[in-house]
Structure formats: structure tokens, C-alpha cells
Amino acid sequence: MSTVAWVVAGLCLLPITQAELPGPDFRHPVRHHQGNEQVALLGAAPSAALVRPNDVGRLPALGWNSWNAFNCxxxxxxxxxxxxxxxxxxxxxxGYEYVNIDDCWSIKDHRDEKTKRMIPDPERFPEGISGTANKIHDMGLKIGIYSSAGTKTCAGYPASIGYETIDAEAWAEWGIDYLKYDNCNVPQNWTDECNFCVPDADNGSLDYINGTCMDDGNYCPPDYDWSKSNTAKRYQIMSDALLAQDRVILYSLCEWGHAGVQYWGNTTAASWRSTGDINTNWDRVLEIFNENSFWGHYTDFWGHSDPDMLEVGNGDSMTPNQWRTHFAMWAAMKSPLLIGADLSNVTDEAVKIMLNKPLLDFNQDPVVGKPAMPYKWGTNADWTFNKTYPAEFWAGRFQQGVMVLMFNPYDATKEKVADFGEIPGLEKGASYKVTDAWTGDDLGCRTGSVLANVGAYDTAVLVVGEKCYGQGNRVMERMGEGFIGRDFTA
Incomplete structure (x- = not known):
């Protein structure tokens, strides 16, 4: 395949070849941190990744967060x-392990006068956050907490700018394992001198063409060093405070894709938000999916681009087909997978989707760190930024072979073909053992391609395994819920 160009937010042109998408041999250089000792390792990558003890942050986080279901x-x-x-x-x-407290956990109007620490709300948490943490740990799980790199959180509670060391010490003492660090109420002296284009309606960027912001938004020049921005500095201060603690705390940035975070995020934290906030509206999920799809080159072990928490099972505004696409693409992009639904009321269908073993195996693969990447757009020309019709054909390597995803963005069933000759890592005309990732059905040996009729807004997910020799195609009687297989000629 010929060399192509990534166009991201009008600021980054990153030429890559299909041979680079995605491969187990690509590795980030890493910055090991054990106590106060740092060791730089050489290698070719966007930036040096932050490595923590016990593999904390090496793979995307799996867990649950309170905000989407409960807010305050x-x-x-x-x-x-x-x-x-x-x-x-x-x-x-x-493998889901984090139980994360979001905003509104503290007393709202003041800190402790003597210690300057935030005060857990005694009505919400009678034994303090440490008491809740002990109970979560006794269940064999980990606990997360929330703050913001501003004067107040997004809901108006005390936040951490100027108190980074005090707060990090408190969280470590309380037994916290994870920090989500938001971006609300930034004081004027900490704002950036110019802006990074985030083509996201939630961030006010409505006037853009193919990912390039067209409004007069005081945008920084393409060669601007975002690692020296005030935003990067704000988040680095908390990173340093966490690193100084005896307890390992996974650090997750929630800066909404601002300040070119993809270029410096993995030197600072385990994950970084690439977009504004998600909600249960399907159009919003599609918009975020499209945005994050252009940042896959910056995801690998120890650093993960985060398109926000899962809405699978949260209410009934999306269909099960849409839930499947949402979960499949978040898992394939190696995003953190944080459940946002009320697990007391979640449906069996939603649980089944979020426990899908092949997708979790791909997301959590300990050998291949790179995510799946688009190899063909489908509706649009390749490399088109389109919030309504994102890239439809994706593939990525993992230990079980190559995972192939075919997304149908239309409201009616569409025929999709996975052509082995187009898929990185597969050979044109070759035969491979194929499995339906949704059902586990063995689809037999397939020569040259796999065809499926994909239901409205659904995504077919295939695991293409080892080569077959001397075997032709077998009738595909069923290919996942919402999919209908048929005989075909390769």
C-alpha cells in the first residue's frame, strides 16, 4: 500500500505506511520511575513514556466510574x-479492577484549616475516603478519586492547583490507586498563550473542515512546543507530586484534548483525554470515535489516548447494535474501558458486550501495545475527518492473530467485505482460520476475504488466526448477532 497522510486537527501531518499499521515491533522509549530514580531508554517514538512499578498503566485501565450514571x-x-x-x-x-469516585466527594466550601487537605463529605463517606478504600481493597479491587488542575472542580468543589503535594500525600495515605485529573476553573495566570485546535463541538469548535479549525481562535503555529505550555506544566506538577509518594497511583489526564496533549501526555500520565465529554447520544459517540481515530499512532504500552468513559448500558438512548460498536471501537483503539452504567440496573446484553473476551484480549494484550488502526474509510475517501461517517474498516495485530472490525454507519443493513489483500498483516489470496469475535463461532477457513451483512450501526468483529492450507471457504451460517453470512467467491 502507498504512503498516506494523517491529518489531525489541522496541525499534524504524520506520514505512515501500511507496513507500520499496527506492529508488535514498534516500541516507545520509556522513562522508568522507581522512587526518585529515572532511567531513559533509547528508541523511536513521539515521546518518552512514563513507566511505573508493577506494570501500573502499561495497559489501558479497566474499571467503573460514578459520573455517567450518578453525577454528584x-x-x-x-x-x-x-x-x-x-x-x-x-x-x-x-480484569476490570478500578472503582472510581468522580466529582463531588468532598466538603464543598472549604479545606481543613490546619492541614489544608480536602475534607471527605462525612454524610457521603462516614468513615472518610480511607474507610471506603479499605473496603474496596478487601474485595480485591482498587479505588480511584477525582480532582481538577484548577481552583475548583467542574462541579464547584475544592480542586488541586497550588495544593498538588498536599493532595497527593493525602490520597496516598488514604489508599488511592487512580487519579482522574480534570481541567475546570483554570486561573488566568495558568492559561496558555495560544490554543490548540480541538475539532469537537463540546469544546466550541464548530467551524472546521476535515479536522482543521477555520475560526479565529488564536491558534498556535504548527511547530509550537506544547510540552512547554502552561497546560502541560499544570499537569506535570501533579505528576511529580504523585511520583514522590510511596504509593503507586495511576494518573489519568482529563484535559479534553487541549494543548496538544498527544505530543506530551505519555511523559506525564498513563492516559489522556483526546476529546470533550461523552454522553448517551449516538451522534456524540460517533463524533468522539471519529476524533480519537486520528490519534492511534500515539497509543502504545504506558500511554493511551482516551475518548472518555463507556456509555454501554447507561439508559436506553442507544441500541444494542450501537453499544456493540461503541465498546468494540473503544477496545480496539486501546482506550481505557471505564464502565459508566449503574451496574445495579444494567441489562444482560450490556454486560455481555462489555465482557467480550476477544475484544478484552485485544485491549489488554501484553505483547502488542499498538491499537487497531483504520486501513480503509469506506463511505469517505481515506483520511477524511467526518463526525458522521468515521473510518469503517479497522485492523490490528494481537497474540491471537489479526482483529478486523467492519463498522456500518447506516440505519440499514449493509454488505461489508474484509479483503485480506487490503488488511495489514494478511496476504492477498491466502486462507486463514476465522472466528466471529461476538459469538465465538468458528467460521472455518476463508480464502481471500470474508463477507458479512452488518446490521444498522453495528460492527462485525473477526479474529483472523493461523493460515489454512488446502481448504476452501465454508458456508458461514451465522456471524454474530445482527450479522448474516453467506457463501461467496474469494
């Missing part, structure tokens, strides 16, 4: 219930 309506009981449901429904056994 939280208390200890809801977190303990979520933790127990994670165990009862099989999420813990599947």
Missing part, C-alpha cells in the same frame, strides 16, 4: 454496590 448523587454505598456487582457479574474476573 454519590455515597459510599453506591461504590460498594458497584464493587460487589463487578464481582458478581464477572467483571473482576475479566
Amino acid at each position: 448523587d454519590i455515597n459510599e454505598e453506591k461504590f460498594l454496590t458497584a464493587a460487589q456487582k463487578m464481582i458478581d457479574l464477572g467483571f473482576k474476573d475479566a
Whole structure:
């Protein structure tokens, strides 16, 4: 395949070849941190990744977060219930481990006068955050907490700018394992001198063409060094405070894709938000999916571009087909997978989707760190930035072979063909053993391609395994819920 160009937010042109997409031999250089000792390792990558002890942050985080289901309506009981449901429904056994407290956990109007620490709300958390943390740890799970790199959180509670060391020490003492660090209420002296184009309606960027912001937004020049921006500095201060603690705390940036975070995020944290906030509207999920699809080259071990939490099972505004696409693409992009639904009321279908073993195996593969990448757009010309019709054909290597995803963005069933000659890592005209990732059905040996009729807004997911020799195509009787297979000629 010929060399192509990534066009990201009108600021980055990153030529890559299909041979680079995606491969197990590409590795980031890494910055090991054990106590205060740092060791730089050589290698070719966008930036040096932050490596923590015990593999914390090496793979995308798996867990649950309170915000999407409950917003500020939280208390200890809801977190303990979520933790127990994670165990009862099989999420813990599947690798989900974090139970994360989002905004609104502290007293709202002041810190402790003597220690300057934030004060856990005694009505919501009668034994403090440390008491809740002990109970979560006793269940074999980990606990996360929330703050913002500003004067107040997004809901108006005390935040951490100017208190980074005090807060990091408190969280480590309380037994915290994960920090989500937001971007609200930034004081004027900490704002950036110019802006990074984030073509996202949630960030106010409505006037853009193919990912390039066209409005007069005081945008920085293409060669601007975002690692020296005030935003990068704000988040680095908290990173340093966390690194100084005896306890390892996974650090997750929630800066909404601002300040060219893809270029410096993995030197600072384990993951970084690439977009504004998600919600349960399908159009919003598509918009975020499209945005994050252009940042895959910056995801690898120890650093993951984050298109926000999962909305699978949260209400009924999306169909199961849309849930499948949402989860499949987040897993394939090696995004953190943080459940946003109330696990006390989640449907069996939503649970089944979020426990899909092949997709979790791909997301959590310990050998291949790179995500799946688009190899063909489908509706649009390749490398088109389109929030309504994102890239439809994706592939990525993992230990079981090559995962292939075919997304149908239309409201009616569409025929899709996975042509082996187009897919990186596969050979034109060759025969491979193929499995339907949704059902586990063995589709037999397929020569040259696989055809499926994909239901409205659904995504077919295939695991293309070892080569077959001397075997032709077998009739595909069923290919996943919402998919209809048929005989074909390769």
C-alpha cells in the first residue's frame, strides 16, 4: 500500500505506511520511575513514556466510574454496590479492577484549616475516603478519586492547583490507586498563550473542515512546543507530586484534548483525554470515535489516548447494535474501558458486550501495545475527518492473530467485505482460520476475504488466526448477532 497522510486537527501531518499499521515491533522509549530514580531508554517514538512499578498503566485501565450514571448523587454505598456487582457479574474476573469516585466527594466550601487537605463529605463517606478504600481493597479491587488542575472542580468543589503535594500525600495515605485529573476553573495566570485546535463541538469548535479549525481562535503555529505550555506544566506538577509518594497511583489526564496533549501526555500520565465529554447520544459517540481515530499512532504500552468513559448500558438512548460498536471501537483503539452504567440496573446484553473476551484480549494484550488502526474509510475517501461517517474498516495485530472490525454507519443493513489483500498483516489470496469475535463461532477457513451483512450501526468483529492450507471457504451460517453470512467467491 502507498504512503498516506494523517491529518489531525489541522496541525499534524504524520506520514505512515501500511507496513507500520499496527506492529508488535514498534516500541516507545520509556522513562522508568522507581522512587526518585529515572532511567531513559533509547528508541523511536513521539515521546518518552512514563513507566511505573508493577506494570501500573502499561495497559489501558479497566474499571467503573460514578459520573455517567450518578453525577454528584454519590455515597459510599453506591461504590460498594458497584464493587460487589463487578464481582458478581464477572467483571473482576475479566480484569476490570478500578472503582472510581468522580466529582463531588468532598466538603464543598472549604479545606481543613490546619492541614489544608480536602475534607471527605462525612454524610457521603462516614468513615472518610480511607474507610471506603479499605473496603474496596478487601474485595480485591482498587479505588480511584477525582480532582481538577484548577481552583475548583467542574462541579464547584475544592480542586488541586497550588495544593498538588498536599493532595497527593493525602490520597496516598488514604489508599488511592487512580487519579482522574480534570481541567475546570483554570486561573488566568495558568492559561496558555495560544490554543490548540480541538475539532469537537463540546469544546466550541464548530467551524472546521476535515479536522482543521477555520475560526479565529488564536491558534498556535504548527511547530509550537506544547510540552512547554502552561497546560502541560499544570499537569506535570501533579505528576511529580504523585511520583514522590510511596504509593503507586495511576494518573489519568482529563484535559479534553487541549494543548496538544498527544505530543506530551505519555511523559506525564498513563492516559489522556483526546476529546470533550461523552454522553448517551449516538451522534456524540460517533463524533468522539471519529476524533480519537486520528490519534492511534500515539497509543502504545504506558500511554493511551482516551475518548472518555463507556456509555454501554447507561439508559436506553442507544441500541444494542450501537453499544456493540461503541465498546468494540473503544477496545480496539486501546482506550481505557471505564464502565459508566449503574451496574445495579444494567441489562444482560450490556454486560455481555462489555465482557467480550476477544475484544478484552485485544485491549489488554501484553505483547502488542499498538491499537487497531483504520486501513480503509469506506463511505469517505481515506483520511477524511467526518463526525458522521468515521473510518469503517479497522485492523490490528494481537497474540491471537489479526482483529478486523467492519463498522456500518447506516440505519440499514449493509454488505461489508474484509479483503485480506487490503488488511495489514494478511496476504492477498491466502486462507486463514476465522472466528466471529461476538459469538465465538468458528467460521472455518476463508480464502481471500470474508463477507458479512452488518446490521444498522453495528460492527462485525473477526479474529483472523493461523493460515489454512488446502481448504476452501465454508458456508458461514451465522456471524454474530445482527450479522448474516453467506457463501461467496474469494
